Amino acid sequence: MKKKTVQPPPVRASRRGTGNTTLTDVARLAGVSAITVSRALKRPAVVAPATLARIHDAVARTGYVPNLMAGGLASNRSGLIAALVPTVAGSVFLDTVQALTDACDEAGCQLILGQSGYTGFREDALINAIVGRRPDGIVLTGIMHSTEGRRKLLASGIPVVETWDLTPTPIDMLVGFSHERVGTEVADFLYRRGYRHPAMVTADDYRAGLRRSGFEARMRSLGVDVVNIRMVSAPTTLQHGREGYAALLAEGVPVDVVFCSSDVLAQGVMTEAQARGLRVPDDIGVMGFGDLAYASFLHPALTTVHIDGKTIGQQAAQFIFDRIEGRDVAERIRDIGFSLVVRDSV
Template structure:
């Protein structure tokens, strides 16, 4: 039995990259035939397809999808931008988006923008230049330059986790201001009168706690105490924030946190100080993360259907990428307050 020839040497001019010509030589076919075997396999024989497939496997060749995308104007790639993956609040949306896109043959690329406009601008410039079939963004507050680029690029865009009457293109989310108002009214109905906020310094959190404070004022309550911590928020920052609040005013009887991680920190600090939750201090989080129901006491929090956001964003992107019209471009998925033991 004859020994199979060794894989071809890589071209020095391509910094070691295996090319289609290398695959064609190993398969003993013309480069155009190898290209057809990979891109339009129905145009070549089964024998040729098998030879090319074996050559690809041996060389580790990966087709240049960018070149193919330029020819077909389709990349089959969707870019998603989140502020951070350090916190888990966006993970369900990304997982649902990835799964829903994969069902239609699209792959997801993920980028972290942080909480600073300049970082998002640089990331958007890099993404738009690579011409994905769609872009999914977290939030609606973009710089003027970023918004101009998104409007001008012609790429389908879905903004998520927020609500506005003037989306760039399509939007699926909820009102952060309504969340803040609803939580203030919820705590007031529970007899809480000395309210406080522990919040991250990002824009969406700011709109929640500003609406919370405005609602408390409208209800005739004293000024809301507040501690703002850097985003992304952590358990540690929640502990420190409650300590700061109690140092200023021990009469606080309820704390609204901008994330469940902050709420976990507040609960931990309260227990360390011997405070009874909820008898002495009510705690409300945001996000309804998996651990929230398993805490002791179980955490009252604001539930957002993160999976629904990802699935709807995928439906938007796929429809537009495939040339179909989208009649309803804004979807408000709403929210709910999950009433557990901590409030």
């Protein structure tokens, strides 16, 4: 006797349904109309308890799973939130992504994630692909977008939240902080700590560039005319950090502190220092940016800049949900600031 297993339905051969169970099948079994089944699953409060019970039973017996493409088409609500981040690999954006994921879980929608990398080209391709899905909201990282991408976003009518940067003229809504100000305050801090020969190991992306500009300008205003810069390509890695610091050392000019554009780079700088028998912070101070989860567990514990990525994600989600549900978004721009976290590495 044949083993009793659930057989997958056949691939559709003609325009006559896909073989999957539909609302209509469930309705027939429960003895109600299809729209009542839809209400039972989406807005159970408007369905009589006895009817609800019969419908849930029919759903269980048939194994029915709603087709969200059909529902999305009919309601013009896809139940998707799209987020573009440069990368998820060991990055500062993880808390933001996690907060967006949690907010979607709570709201009963789903996050679709795209990695835009650090060139504008891939962001445009992703914007095109994503707009096709008609997400209920789009979360972007940064404020630098192509003219074409910006136009397509505006034309789509989809709520957009830019994050992780600041501008008075966002596409729609924005939650972030000033990268120049980060650089400025780190310069102040390191100067006050007595460092007079600063260097940077920094990525070549736009936002890292803003932090570098802020850092260099403030250092100049404090009388430190030269900041040695080692540029590495984004996304940053521990290897980049090691190589960056090795290159600084090879130059032979005095360096008493290295400000890195990410914690990962800072970790690499510290590893290279350790490999060369140099002590942090005795021989060289190291500062990072991002306050990744492991920053406080490095040895020495890393001094860095903390960004509340979680709040960025939560606020971005709130902006979108408010817009979707027709509520006024009073403040469309929110500056969440940042804080310096002083540990042992400077």
